[in-house]
Structure formats: C-alpha cells, structure tokens
Amino acid sequence: MPEKIAPMLTKKGKYGLKALVHLAHLPPERLAFVNDIAVANNIPKKFLDAILAELRNAGFVQSRKGKEGGYRLARPAPDIKVGHVIRHPCSRRPARSDPLRKPDQISALRRLR
Numbered sequence: 001m002p003e004k005i006a007p008m009l010t011k012k013g014k015y016g017l018k019a020l021v022h023l024a025h026l027p028p029e030r031l032a033f034v035n036d037i038a039v040a041n042n043i044p045k046k047f048l049d050a051i052l053a054e055l056r057n058a059g060f061v062q063s064r065k066g067k068e069g070g071y072r073l074a075r076p077a078p079d080i081k082v083g084h085v086i087r088h089p090c091s092r093r094p095a096r097s098d099p100l101r102k103p104d105q106i107s108a109l110r111r112l113r
Contacts, residue, residue: 009086011047012047012050012051012054013085013086015041015043015047015048015051016051016054016055016085017082017085017086018041018043019037019041019043019048019051019052019055019061019071020055020060020061020073020080020085022037022040022041023037023061023071023072023073023077024073024077024080026072028072028073028076029072030072031064031068031069031070031071031072032070032071032072033069033070034048034049034052034070034071037052037071052071056071056074059074060073060074060080060084060085061073061074062074
C-alpha cells in the first residue's frame with residue numbers, strides 16, 4: 001500500500017482490504033472460511049469476524065452459515081473499487097481535532113453531533 005494512504009486507514013480498513021483481495025483471487029462460486037483468510041493474511045480471527053460482518057453489511061461480501069459456509073465477494077472484483085472500501089466509515093481514521101480548540105469546546109461539538 002502506498003505510504004501516503006496507509007496512515008489514513010485504520011487497521012480494520014487495512015485488514016478489510018486484505019480480506020477483499022484474498023476473496024478476489026478465488027473463483028466466484030467458491031466460499032472462503034474466515035480462518036483461512038485470517039491465517040493467509042496474518043489477521044486475528046476474532047477481529048476479522050467483525051470486519052467481515054461490516055463488509056457484509058456494506059454490501060462488499062456475502063456470507064453463508066454452516067458447515068459449507070464462508071465468505072465470497074458480493075459482486076465481481078472489478079466492480080468493487082478500492083476507493084469505496086477506503087471511504088467506508090470502518091476504514092477511515094477519524095479526523096484529528098483542531099489543536100487550537102479547547103478540550104471543552106471539542107466535547108461540546110461532539111455532543112451536538
């Protein structure tokens with residue numbers, strides 16, 4: 001990943017991209033087990049479970065439960081743009097607060113949201 005993009009992504013975002021790339025290399029009809037994705041990409045399994053659930057809710061992946069279950073891309077790999085994944089809220093770091101604002105102003109702004 002280019003160095004300019006990497007600092008803007010959370011670990012969740014980086015791992016999500018890794019999981020999507022892993023799934024993109026599989027035949028479209030094949031499902032991948034979470035554990036296989038986790039081991040192949042050095043991602044903690046419990047963390048990957050949560051990431052894949054968010055990617056499923058966002059429409060990037062599909063899942064099937066059970067013994068024959070697993071994950072696959074929800075649409076063809078060329079139709080999934082990296083920019084869409086990066087712009088997904090789970091992938092981005094929150095904007096840094098303005099260092100000129102006082103902490104009480106920042107918390108007041110957060111309450112207004």
